[in-house]
Every structure is written in structure tokens, then in C-alpha cells.
Amino acid sequence: MNRIISPKNAQKIMKTIFWASGILAILILLVIIGYIIIKGLPVMSLEFIFGEPIDSGRSGGIFPMIVSSIYVTLVAVLVATPLGVGAAIYLAEYAGENNLVRAIRFGTETLASIPSIIFGLFGLSFFVIFLGMGWSVLSGALTLAIMALPTILATAEVSIESVNKSYGEGSLALGATKWQTVYRVVLPAALPGITTGVILGMGRAVAEAAAILYTVGAALSIPISLFDPARPLPLHLYMLATEGISLENAYGTAAVLVILILLITIISNSLVDRYSKKMMGR
Amino acid sequence: MDRIEVQDLNVYFDDLHVLKDVNLNIKNNMVTALIGPSGCGKSTFIRTLNRMNDLIDTFHKTGTVLLDEEDIYDPKVDVVDLRKRVGMVFQKPNPFPKSIFDNVAYGLQIHGITDKRMLKEKVEESLKAAALWDEVKNKLDKSAMGLSGGQQQRLCIARTIAVEPEVILMDEPCSALDPISTTKIEDLIHRLKRDYTIIIVTHNMQQATRVSKCTAFFLNGEIIESGSTDKIFIEPCDQRTEDYITGRFG
Numbered sequence: 001m002n003r004i005i006s007p008k009n010a011q012k013i014m015k016t017i018f019w020a021s022g023i024l025a026i027l028i029l030l031v032i033i034g035y036i037i038i039k040g041l042p043v044m045s046l047e048f049i050f051g052e053p054i055d056s057g058r059s060g061g062i063f064p065m066i067v068s069s070i071y072v073t074l075v076a077v078l079v080a081t082p083l084g085v086g087a088a089i090y091l092a093e094y095a096g097e098n099n100l101v102r103a104i105r106f107g108t109e110t111l112a113s114i115p116s117i118i119f120g121l122f123g124l125s126f127f128v129i130f131l132g133m134g135w136s137v138l139s140g141a142l143t144l145a146i147m148a149l150p151t152i153l154a155t156a157e158v159s160i161e162s163v164n165k166s167y168g169e170g171s172l173a174l175g176a177t178k179w180q181t182v183y184r185v186v187l188p189a190a191l192p193g194i195t196t197g198v199i200l201g202m203g204r205a206v207a208e209a210a211a212i213l214y215t216v217g218a219a220l221s222i223p224i225s226l227f228d229p230a231r232p233l234p235l236h237l238y239m240l241a242t243e244g245i246s247l248e249n250a251y252g253t254a255a256v257l258v259i260l261i262l263l264i265t266i267i268s269n270s271l272v273d274r275y276s277k278k279m280m281g282r
Numbered sequence: 283m284d285r286i287e288v289q290d291l292n293v294y295f296d297d298l299h300v301l302k303d304v305n306l307n308i309k310n311n312m313v314t315a316l317i318g319p320s321g322c323g324k325s326t327f328i329r330t331l332n333r334m335n336d337l338i339d340t341f342h343k344t345g346t347v348l349l350d351e352e353d354i355y356d357p358k359v360d361v362v363d364l365r366k367r368v369g370m371v372f373q374k375p376n377p378f379p380k381s382i383f384d385n386v387a388y389g390l391q392i393h394g395i396t397d398k399r400m401l402k403e404k405v406e407e408s409l410k411a412a413a414l415w416d417e418v419k420n421k422l423d424k425s426a427m428g429l430s431g432g433q434q435q436r437l438c439i440a441r442t443i444a445v446e447p448e449v450i451l452m453d454e455p456c457s458a459l460d461p462i463s464t465t466k467i468e469d470l471i472h473r474l475k476r477d478y479t480i481i482i483v484t485h486n487m488q489q490a491t492r493v494s495k496c497t498a499f500f501l502n503g504e505i506i507e508s509g510s511t512d513k514i515f516i517e518p519c520d521q522r523t524e525d526y527i528t529g530r531f532g
Contacts, residue, residue, distance in 0.1 A: 096339070166376035170438070173334060174389040174445055175366030184388065189379050279379045281428025 033258055040255025043248050049256065053220050057236060058246050062253055064222040068137070068230035069260065071223055072216060073206045075141035076148060080205075081198050083145075084152030088194075091153075092160035093182050112150035117210040119147045124214035138226040140216030147211050148201030155200060159193020160186060189279070192272045199268045203261060209234035233257040285310040285449060285479045286331065291345035293326055295338065300326050302503045304345070308449075308496075313471060313480045315490035315511065318500030319531065324483045325373075327500070328451045331481070332368040333361050349449070366393060369447035373454040375434035377426035377441070382409075382418050385426045385437055389445040404444055412440035413470050432463025439470065443478070450474065452482040456489065468493050487527055491515050499523045 005013070051061025087104070095101045123143030133139045163186050171181040187194075209232075217229025218239065231239075233253055240250040286308035293301035301323045308314050316324040326335065333354065335341040347354050354364050377385050386405040395401060405422075409415040414436040418429070426437055435455055442450055452471075456464040471480060471493045484490050490497055491511060498508035499518075507514060507523045518524045525531055 164376070166372060166374060167378055169334070169337075170372065170376045170378065170441075171388070171392075172337070173332060173365055173370040173372075174392065174441065175362050175364075176389075176392045177362055180392045184392070185378050279425055279427070281425025 036251065036254045036258050039251040043252035044255060048252055056220070056245055057240050057249055062233070062236060062256060064220060065231050065233045065236040065253065066256065067222050069206055069232040072137055072141045072144065072212065072230060072232050073202055075137060075226070076144035076205045077198060077202050079142060079145040080148045080152050080201060084149050085156045085194060088153050088156035088160055089182060092157050093186065108150040108153050112154065116147060116208055119143055119211040120214045123211065128215055134227065135215065135217030135229045136227045137216065137223050137230050140212040140230065143211050143215045144205040144208060147208065148205045151204055152197045152201040155197025156194045159190040159197065162193070163189045192276045195268060195272050199264065202264060206261060207234055207257070209238045283310045284308065285350065287348040289346045291330065291343060291347065293330060293335070293341070293343045296340040300503050304505050306498055306505060306508055308479060308481060310479055311475060312496060313475050313482060313494040314496040314498065315494035316481065316483045316498050316500060317487065317490050319526065322500040323503040324500050325453050328453055328481055328483055331451060332365050332370055334370065336361065366445050367447050368449045368451060369442035369445065370451045371438050371442055371453065371455045374458050375431055375438055377434050377437050379425065379427055381423045382426050382437065383422040386441050386444050389441055393445060408440040408444040411443055412436045413466060414440055432459050432466060435459060435463065435467060436470065447478065449479045449481065452480065454483050454485060457485065499526060
């Protein structure tokens with residue numbers, strides 16, 4: 001039989017292609033992060049990070065924006081996590097397979113693919129105007145919560161479903177109720193996966209500009225109350241760049257945002273890792 | 283005395299008739315072995331005894347299962363309470379991904395014991411009863427997932443006896459274990475039968491003769507023959523039983 005390429009060579013070629021794809025993915029990431037940080041580095045200083053903006057951000061620092069970002073994101077995650085995890089527990093443990101469940105799943109999948117600017121528009125008409133929350137941390141956070149919800153729900157559902165079924169059986173066989181089993185055996189085992197989902201949702205929320213464009217306001221001062229307007233980093237970045245205020249400071253803001261996201265990811269990954277190792281005895 | 287009486291039990295999953303007119307009495311404080319080829323309904327049978335089959339939507343049954351002369355399928359019976367009385371050890375060791383201590387304490391905690399000292403005592407007692415204490419006493423806070431398969435299975439037995447059941451169901455508890463671990467589990471079964479009524483599903487004929495006093499032979503969802511283990515293995519009444527135990531099929 002005549003083969004154009006021998007199986008051995010095909011194996012080599014494919015391995016090289018996969019290796020190259022992997023390297024390319026890492027390279028793209030490194031190039032983007034590196035570019036942002038190098039461009040942002042010249043304006044980065046303690047004054048920039050801990051100072052108040054002067055002249056709409058033309059000079060001065062971005063401390064209120066860092067606070068806004070953390071504030072809005074935390075509130076969003078605090079709202080979205082119990083909702084998402086609660087719905088995931090229902091879907092994975094209680095609901096079985098019926099039309100309602102299929103509808104919920106279809107709904108969340110669709111929600112996940114809606115452009116974020118549409119969430120922004122909804123937030124404006126519902127939270128800001130209809131509920132009268134105004135341009136505020138709360139309006140922005142709730143809008144982001146809806147946006148992060150499908151990510152958290154879907155990841156949590158998958159991690160709960162992938163918990164070894166024998167754990168649940170073991171618990172029920174000891175005379176535990178369904179809820180005791182879910183709360184004390186299944187959820188702890190699913191926690192690493194659920195946390196990853198929350199972090200993904202958080203990442204989506206912290207990086208979002210469009211969804212908060214119409215909901216959070218654009219204040220340059222540090223927000224204190226939930227009803228204060230705020231200006232998270234992505235929004236500040238957007239304004240600095242589109243209104244031509246200061247491209248240097250836009251890069252500085254971007255660098256701070258990227259570092260913030262990296263920090264969240266690295267810290268949470270190491271926590272998840274440590275917990276999994278302890279749980280699985282490795 | 284009979285601890286469990288099963289009368290005219292028929293079990294179905296949808297239309298599939300899995301157990302057919304099963305009658306079996308299980309004696310108190312004795313080991314009863316269930317033997318038979320794969321897929322003959324042994325596991326389904328023991329899962330009927332602690333109502334684990336209730337978890338499967340398509341399950342339904344006719345006939346009665348009495349535990350201490352009380353119908354366990356009576357609507358008044360609390361399944362949670364029943365499963366506390368009828369413990370189960372599974373084929374594949376399934377400790378929780380928690381510490382060794384928490385694995386044993388879990389059953390006690392869900393049944394309302396919160397006193398720290400009492401928990402400690404009970405955990406130690408159960409681990410000793412399961413012949414595992416000496417191997418784990420210095421690493422009670424380590425994850426149970428780090429134990430060997432045989433240790434995990436003994437931990438699961440410790441977890442089961444911690445809640446003080448009356449009956450322990452064992453679904454091929456040694457099939458995933460090496461010979462040495464198997465011996466340890468069998469020794470353990472010998473010691474436990476003084477205090478517990480044990481029903482063990484096994485594919486291993488020697489194991490059935492080693493550990494059990496009574497044996498029931500299942501084939502295609504029916505009990506072909508049941509009675510004293512000695513009698514079934516030495517002079518079975520039914521040709522099919524003889525064929526099975528001599529290894530002609532199954």
C-alpha cells in the first residue's frame with residue numbers, strides 16, 4: 001500500500017502543529033499584556049495609582065477608578081454568585097430533565113451571548129430610570145451581575161454535575177437528606193469549579209465598559225454609598241481614549257486594569273489549587 | 283429470628299422485570315451471601331432493602347419488604363431513618379473528599395451529634411471496629427482520598443457502623459481490592475457479624491463460603507435456591523445452582 005505520509009511522520013507533523021498552536025496562544029497573550037504594560041509603564045507611579053484625577057484625567061491619578069472597579073465588581077459578584085449557584089444547584093440536583101430545565105438552560109446560553117452594550121441599555125431603562133436607582137454603583141453592579149450570571153451558572157452547574165455520583169450515594173446511604181448531601185458533600189467537592197466560574201464572571205465584570213457605560217455614571221470622585229455614581233477603570237480608559245483626553249494615561253489605566261485582573265486570577269487559582277490538593281490528599 | 287422478610291418481591295425498571303417473585307428471609311446477626319452471575323438482580327435486590335432504588339425514577343415494585351416486621355415501603359416510613367438503620371458499603375470504595383475524621387464524623391453529625399468529645403470518641407470507636415485505627419490514628423486530618431483502596435473500603439465500613447445500623451448491606455465490597463485487603467475485609471466481616479446483620483453480594487464463591495452462614499443463589503432475577511451456605515455449596519438441590527458454583531457458567 002502506498003501512503004503519501006507514513007503514520008510515523010503524520011504523528012510528528014500533527015504533534016508539531018498542536019505544539020505550535022499552544023505556543024501561539026501563549027505568545028498572543030504575552031504580546032498583548034507586554035505591549036500594554038510597556039506602553040503604560042512610563043505613567044505608572046505611586047501618584048498615578050493613589051492620586052486623584054486632575055482635569056478629567058489629563059493628569060493626576062486613577063485611585064477613584066480603581067476603587068470604583070473593585071466596588072462595582074464586588075457588588076456584582078455578591079449578587080450574581082448566590083443567584084447563579086442557587087440556580088445551578090436546582091438544575092443539577094433537583095430539576096431532572098424536563099422542558100422547564102431546557103428552557104432555563106436555553107435562556108442562560110442566550111443571555112451569555114447577548115452583546116454587553118444591550119445589557120447596558122437594559123440597565124439604563126430598568127435600574128437607572130424605572131427603578132429610580134440613578135447612575136450609581138448599584139445600577140452598574142446589578143447590570144454587571146446579570147451579565148456575569150450565565151457564566152457563573154453554567155460553570156457551577158457543570159462542576160456540580162461532574163462531582164462523582166458515588167459521593168452522593170454514600171451520603172444518602174448513611175441516612176442524610178438530599179439537602180444535607182448537597183450542602184455538605186456535593187458543594188464542597190464542587191467548590192473549586194464553582195470558584196473558577198465566579199472568577200470568570202468577575203473577570204467579565206471587571207473588564208466591562210459597555211454594560212456600565214449607561215448605568216454607573218462617570219464621577220471622578222471615590223464612590224462611598226451604593227447610590228453614588230462611579231467610574232470603573234474600563235470606562236475611564238474608554239473616555240480617556242475616545243475623547244482624546246490623554247492616550248498616555250489611557251495606557252497607564254489599561255496597564256493597571258490588566259495587572260488587577262492578573263492578580264485576581266493568580267491569587268484565586270492558587271487558592272483553588274491549595275483547596276483541591278487538601279481535599280484530594282495530594 | 284428473622285430480621286428481614288422479603289415476600290413476593292417483584293421489581294421493575296419501566297417495563298424491565300428485574301426481580302421476579304423473590305422470597306427471602308434474612309436471619310439476625312448472621313452473614314447472608316447473595317451469589318449469581320452478573321446482571322441477575324443481586325445488587326438491585328439489596329438496593330431494595332435500603333430503598334436506594336427510590337433514586338431511580340423508573341423503579342417500581344410489588345410485594346413487601348419487612349424489617350423487624352415493619353413494611354419499609356409503608357408511606358409512614360421515613361427513608362432517611364430507614365437508611366440509618368440499614369447501612370450500605372458500595373462496590374467501589376467511595377469515601378468523601380474530606381479528612382479521614384470528617385468521613386466518619388459526617389454520619390454522626392447529620393444525625394445531630396455535635397459534641398466534639400463525643401464525636402472524637404465515636405470516630406475512634408468506629409475506626410477501631412473497622413480495624414483501621416492503627417493505620418490512620420496519626421493522620422486523621424488528612425484527606426481520605428490519600429488512603430489505599432483497601433483502607434478506603436474499611437473507612438467506608440467505619441463510616442457505616444458509626445451511625446449504628448442494624449443491618450449492613452455490602453455490594454461486592456472486595457471486587458476492587460487486592461487479595462490482602464480482601465482478607466482484611468473478610469476478617470472484619472467475621473468480627474462484625476456478632477453485632478450486625480450482614481448481607482453481602484459477591485462474585486467470589488470462596489468468599490461466600492468463607493464469610494457467610496446462609497446463601498441465596500440468584501439467576502435471571504429469581505432466587506433459584508437459598509439456605510445454609512454449607513448445604514448450597516456441598517449438595518445443592520437445583521442443577522443450575524450446581525452448574526454455577528462449579529463454574530460451568532457465570
